[in-house]
Amino acid sequence: xxxxxxxxxxxxxxxxxxxxxxxxxxxxxxxxxxxxxxxxxxxxxxxxxxxxxxxxxxxxxxxxxxxxxxxxxxxxxxxxxxxxxxxxxxxxxxxxxxxxxxxxxxxxxxxxxxxxxxxxxxxxxxxxxxxxxxxxxxxxxxxxxxxxxxxxxxxxxxxxxxxxxxxxxxxxxxxxxxxxxxxxxxxxxxxxxxxxxxxxxxxxxxxxxxxxxxxxxxxxxxxxxxxxxxxxxxxxxxxxxxxxxxxxxxxxxxxxxxxxxxxxxxxxxxxxxxxxxxxxxxxxxxxxxxxxxxxxxxxxxxxxxxxxxxxxxxxxxxxxxxxxxxxxxxxxxxxxxxxxxxxxxxxxxxxxxxxxxxxxxxxxxxxxxxxxxxxxxxxxxxxxxxxxxxxxxxxxxxxxxxxxxxxxxxxxxxxxxxxxxxxxxxxxxxxxxxxxxxxxxxxxxxxxxxxxx
Numbered sequence: 001x002x003x004x005x006x007x008x009x010x011x012x013x014x015x016x017x018x019x020x021x022x023x024x025x026x027x028x029x030x031x032x033x034x035x036x037x038x039x040x041x042x043x044x045x046x047x048x049x050x051x052x053x054x055x056x057x058x059x060x061x062x063x064x065x066x067x068x069x070x071x072x073x074x075x076x077x078x079x080x081x082x083x084x085x086x087x088x089x090x091x092x093x094x095x096x097x098x099x100x101x102x103x104x105x106x107x108x109x110x111x112x113x114x115x116x117x118x119x120x121x122x123x124x125x126x127x128x129x130x131x132x133x134x135x136x137x138x139x140x141x142x143x144x145x146x147x148x149x150x151x152x153x154x155x156x157x158x159x160x161x162x163x164x165x166x167x168x169x170x171x172x173x174x175x176x177x178x179x180x181x182x183x184x185x186x187x188x189x190x191x192x193x194x195x196x197x198x199x200x201x202x203x204x205x206x207x208x209x210x211x212x213x214x215x216x217x218x219x220x221x222x223x224x225x226x227x228x229x230x231x232x233x234x235x236x237x238x239x240x241x242x243x244x245x246x247x248x249x250x251x252x253x254x255x256x257x258x259x260x261x262x263x264x265x266x267x268x269x270x271x272x273x274x275x276x277x278x279x280x281x282x283x284x285x286x287x288x289x290x291x292x293x294x295x296x297x298x299x300x301x302x303x304x305x306x307x308x309x310x311x312x313x314x315x316x317x318x319x320x321x322x323x324x325x326x327x328x329x330x331x332x333x334x335x336x337x338x339x340x341x342x343x344x345x346x347x348x349x350x351x352x353x354x355x356x357x358x359x360x361x362x363x364x365x366x367x368x369x370x371x372x373x374x375x376x377x378x379x380x381x382x383x384x385x386x387x388x389x390x391x392x393x394x395x396x397x398x399x400x401x402x403x404x405x406x407x408x409x410x411x412x413x414x415x416x417x418x419x420x421x422x423x424x425x426x427x428x429x430x431x432x433x434x435x436x437x438x439x440x441x442x443x444x445x446x447x448x449x450x451x452x453x
Contacts (some may be wrong), residue, residue: 001034001038002427002431003030003034003035003232003427003431004427005031005427006029006031006032006451007427007428007430007431007434008422008430008431008433009026009029009031009032009035009434009447009448009449009451009453010031010032010034010035010431011038011430011432011434011435012026012035012434012435012444012447012448013026013031013034013035013036013038013435014030014035014038014039014435014437015035015036015039015435015437015444016039016040016041016437017437017438017439018444019441020044020046020047021049022239022441022445023036023043023044023047023050024046024047024050025448025453026412026413026448026453027050027051027053027054027055027056028050028453029451029453032453033051033054033055033059034403035061035435036051037059041067042066042068042069043063043067043068045068045069045071045072048063048068048069048072048075048127049072051063052075052076052079052084056083056084056092057083057084057087057268058087059087060076060083060084060086060087060088061088061091062088063076063087063088064076064088064109065109067167070278081380088109088110089110089111090197091110092106092107092109092110092111093110093111096123096125096129097125099125099128101129101132101133102129102133103133103391104130104133104134104135105205105287105343107126107129107130107133110371111126111239111416113139115130115134116141118130118155119131119134119137119141119144119145120144124150124153125152126147127145127150127153128150128152128153128155128156129147129156130145131145131153131156131157131159132156132159135160136163137163137164139163139166142157142163142164142165143166143169144287145157145172146165146169146172146179150179151176151178152178153171153180154176154179155178155179155180155182155329158173158182158183159182160181161185161186161299162192164186165183165186165187170183170187170193172191173187173192174187174196174197175196178197180197180200180202180205181202181204181205181208182208183369184197184208184209184212185208185209185211185212186212187212187214189209189212189214189215189219190293191218191219192220194209194215194219197209198222200300203228206226206228206231206233207228207230207231209223210223210226210230210231210234210235211234213276213277215240216240217237217240218446220235220238220240220241221240222233224241224245224249228263229253229256229257229261229263229264229266229267229268230263230266230267232249232250232252232253232267233249233250233253233267233268234247235276236249236250236253236294237274237296237297238275239275239277239278239281241370242245243292246294247293250294253267253268254268257271274296274299274300275296275297275300276300278297278300278301279300279303279304281304283307286301286304286307287307287308287311289301290311290314291317293316295320295322295323298315298318298320298323299320299322299323299326301315302315302318302323302324302326302327303326303329305330305331312327312330315327316328316334316337316402319326321345324341325341325345325348325355328341328355328358329355329358331359332360333358333360334360335360335362336362338355338356338358338360338361339361339362339365341355342355342356342361342369342377342380343365343369343372343377344377344401345376345377346374346376346377346379346380347380347383350418354383356380356383357383363384366380366381366383366384366387367381367387367391368381368382369381369386370391370394370395375400375402375403378395378398378403379402379406381395382395382403382406382407382410385411385412386412386444387410387412388412389412389414389417392407392410392412392413392417393417395407396408396417396420396421401426401428401429402422402443404421404426404429405426405429405432406426407421408421408424408430408432408433408434408436409432409433409435409436410430411436411437411438413436413438415438415440415443418433418436418438418439418443419443421433422434422443422447422449434447
């Protein structure tokens with residue numbers, strides 16, 4: 001995170017090329033210490049000593065594990081100040097107490113016990129944290145968690161589909177109010193189990209049941225009259241409803257959304273479930289969804305890899321952008337399709353790999369994106385590590401701060417451009433410029449001198 005008052009110091013703190021003497025001087029300042037907490041890799045012992053000398057418990061929270069040497073771990077374990085000595089363990093315990101998930105390795109390090117022992121800890125919040133984060137636990141451990149006397153632990157043990165619930169435990173879990181919602185979402189249900197869940201009338205239970213991928217056609221038919229938009233969308237996405245029923249259910253939810261229903265908006269736009277069963281259907285059946293009026297089905301279809309060429313041509317021209325992007329991720333997507341998508345809409349940077357990282361994307365066209373009217377498309381041009389300096393200068397003058405920040409972190413940026421961006425009025429731009437590995441040591445020292453360090 002950028003320090004808004006001292007962005008150059010926070011950026012310099014995470015600069016991977018900052019030498020040891022620079023980091024030691026940065027340790028005097030809070031912004032520099034914060035920046036160093038974000039830098040990857042191990043910190044030199046001398047830098048750790050400087051952080052301990054000038055920092056506090058908040059600083060020490062980040063000094064643990066492989067970030068520091070064994071000698072420094074012993075140094076902190078023997079530190080006379082408990083705020084330093086126990087900083088990381090206290091942070092983890094506080095996080096566990098608040099119910100925020102942490103990695104199982106962090107729990108073992110903070111509590112000093114193996115996961116096999118933590119699963120029997122006296123604190124139910126700690127046992128729940130183990131259940132949340134020990135994903136590959138053995139069946140015997142899972143059974144122990146399912147039998148835990150605390151409902152918080154049992155709920156955590158069933159939050160994910162895996163490692164699952166052994167068959168002999170299914171009835172007990174479906175009857176347990178603490179885990180019923182979770183179990184109803186994943187377990188293959190018998191007719192009696194399904195009927196018992198329907199009789200609860202509980203909204204969350206019915207929503208979980210509706211999204212269960214193992215339902216039979218008779219079970220889905222029983223859900224058709226449930227007056228809940230989330231249930232209706234889940235049923236509409238079932239393999240057991242015909243096109244007319246599907247259209248009717250979607251129309252009901254769309255009408256509710258038009259009337260201002262938040263639940264309908266969530267059901268149509270935010271639910272993470274989808275007709276994943278379609279991927280496993282025979283090709284002939286899948287092809288019948290090429291003209292489906294509901295984009296979620298075409299999107300799942302576009303995620304397949306064995307469609308005929310005619311289907312790909314249709315999906316590449318689909319009216320829904322997410323469908324076109326999904327289709328473009330196939331291994332043999334035509335270069336012109338990839339370029340057309342990126343040139344028109346940019347890329348989606350939270351989904352990896354990027355379209356511009358596709359082996360068939362024509363990377364020589366990246367620099368031409370600088371001339372596109374959309375700033376989001378111009379930003380993609382920065383994926384070219386050899387983007388000409390003239391193009392970088394243009395983008396560095398753009399009114400959009402995220403474009404200037406992109407230039408500030410670019411590997412081909414020049415020293416004069418970096419110096420200019422270090423003074424940018426937007427703190428995140430200055431921070432990124434200071435964090436650029438290409439930053440000359442002379443500029444690093446000038447930043448420190450200007451800050452009085």
